[in-house]
Ligand code: HEC
C-alpha cells in the first residue's frame with residue numbers, strides 16, 4: 001500500500017489511538033451531514049426539474065416537528081462532540097507523573113534532550129516502549145513547537161517557562177520529530193527522530209552512553225558554584241528555606257497564595273525571586289535571570305527534585 005497517499009501518519013502511541021477515534025467520529029458525523037444535504041439537493045433538483053409535474057403550490061401546513069427534530073439532533077450531536085473532545089483535550093494536557101522524565105530544550109535550530117541519568121542527545125530521543133514518558137519542554141530563544149505526528153502530540157516550547165507533554169509509545173520503531181512553529185530560516189530542517197525501544201534494549205542504550213554524572217549530580221555542583229548552597233545549605237546562617245522535599249509539595253507564599261512546587265515554580269523561584277517569595281522568609285534571594293542558561297536550569301532543577309524527603 002506504500003504507493004498510496006497515506007490517510008494519516010501511522011499511529012504508535014496510546015495518545016494517537018485516542019485522537020484517531022475522536023477524529024473518525026467527527027469525520028463520520030460530518031460525512032453524514034454532508035451526504036444528507038447533498039442527497040436532498042440532488043433529489044430536489046430531479047423532482048423539480050423543468051417540465052416535471054411535481055406540485056409547486058405553497059406549503060399549506062407548518063411542520064414544526066421537523067424543525068424541532070433536526071435542531072435537537074444536531075445540538076445533541078454537537079454536545080457529545082464537545083464533551084468527548086474536551087475530555088480528550090484535558091487527558092492529553094494533564095501531565096501524569098511519568099515512568100521516565102526527559103528535558104527537551106528547543107533552540108534555533110535543534111532539539112536537545114537530556115535524560116535524568118545525564119545522557120544527552122541532539123535531534124534524537126530514545127525511549128522505552130509501553131512506558132509513560134513525560135517531557136519538560138523549554139526554549140532557549142524563540143517559540144518552537146514539539147511535534148511527533150505518529151503520537152499525535154504537539155506542544156509549544158516557550159521561552160521563559162516550562163511546558164509539559166507526555167506520551168506512551170506502543171510500537172518499537174523510529175518516528176519523526178518536527179518543529180511545527182515557524183522559528184527562522186532553518187525551521188524546516190529542525191527535525192529529529194524518536195526511537196522507541198524494548199525496555200531491555202533501552203537500558204543497554206542508557207548504559208552505553210558512557211555518562212559519569214547524572215543531571216542531579218551536575219546540578220549539585222552548580223548549586224555550590226552559584227552560591228545557592230551558601231544560603232540553602234544545612235550550615236547556612238542565612239534564613240533561607242531548606243529545599244529538601246520542596247518538589248511536589250504545596251508552598252505558601254508571602255502574598256497569601258499557595259502554589260504547587262512543580263518544575264515551573266522552581267524555575268520561577270530562581271529567575272523571578274521577587275515574584276515568588278516564600279511566606280516567613282526575607283526577600284533576599286538574588287535574581288539569577290541572565291546568569292543561568294536553560295541547560296544549567298535543567299540541572300539545578302533536577303538536583304532540587306532529587307532532594308526528596
Ligand atoms: C542570599 C541567599 C540566597 C541565595 C544565594 C540563593 N537563595 Fe534561594 N532563597 C533564598 C531565600 C531567603 C528564599 C525564600 C524567600 C524567597 O522565596 O525569595 C529562597 C527561595 C528559594 C526557592 C523556593 C523555596 C521554597 O521553599 O519554595 C528556591 C527553589 C530557591 N531559593 C533556589 C535557589 C537556587 C537554585 C539558588 C542558586 C542558583 C538560590 N536559591 C540561591 C535565599 C537565597
Ligand SMILES: [Cu+2]
Nearest residue numbers: 144179183190
Ligand atoms: Cu523551531
